[in-house]
Amino acid sequence: MAKTYVKPKEMIELVNTPSWMDKGLGSQNEMKEEERRPAAYGMLGSLAEEHDSIEEEEEEEEDGEKPKRRGPKKKKMTKARLERFKARRVKANARERTRMHGLNDALDNLRRVMPCYSKTQKLSKIETLRLARNYIWALSEVLETGQTPEGKSFVEMLCKGLSQPTSNLVAGCLQLGPQSVLLEKHEEKSPVCDSAISVHNFNYQSPGLPSPPYGHMETHLINLKPPVFKSLGESSFGSHPPDCSTPPYEGPLTPPLSISGNFSLKQDGSPDLDKSYSFMPHYPSANLSSGHVHATPFQAGTLRYDIPIDVSYDSYPHHGIGAQLNTIFTE
């Protein structure tokens, strides 16, 4: 009985129907992403290889002069097998997408509990992981020593191994004291503090929201959570909560992040600076699963930070997240 082998031409036709164009694949979001993919992306290569192997097999059968391949002989790629293979691949791709989306969601959750969170200027994956490592390390130090770290050293700890831009971002986010003072000089004040910012022991300056185009809501969020370490002393926190009503905080606690930093920062208030960040306190609601309560900026601005801290910027070789994770957590 003659089997129906897939001819090269048929292969190309099959291949030219990209897997993501198959009906019923993926959500709208996925499609958005998938629409970016070039036609016949991916499948072409592998199926072309299969095609090659078919040809080789056919040649082997015909002349038998070539050295025979070791191992189990590959089954003929009949059209039916090809279809099954294709369907399997489509399913596997969908699973892989889902898996990666889950991974990215987890990373997003991690970003949200970092000391500096920005919706618009997201930390890259690797920077998120590095910052997380540093954050854990810094918090461990706090627990161990029982002392709230001095601003500069805390920022140094957080920024260790981070890229310069990320270091600037983190340091900038933690510049609450000096920043607010400076902001009051340059920025138009906007007494917005309507809800959500529960900073039990925080003693920060009056909220200052810059006028557009400097200020962006939901731009940079700082995880400002109630200090856990009441017993560790007031440090830079003072004891006067801001004049705004706040929902009770029930989420995971982190140490005080209101570091009265003593590192220098430049700020000229002009909008055309090469690095400009606007800031906003960020405070998770009790409903952790849904993210955070919307926080109103109490200060924001266009700032330029020249952080004189010794940030060792060793760029890790790009070996994929898995390898990077190993690097990160085995350092």
Added chain:
DNA sequence: TAGGCCATCTGGTCCT
């Protein structure tokens, strides 16, 4: 335009 980052596809490996 180069480089960084990212999403996706893919084949391999391991496990159930």
Added chain:
DNA sequence: AGGACCAGATGGCCTA
């Protein structure tokens, strides 16, 4: 057999 996980490859997007 099929799913999870992984790493390499690839190409798009963005920014300096």
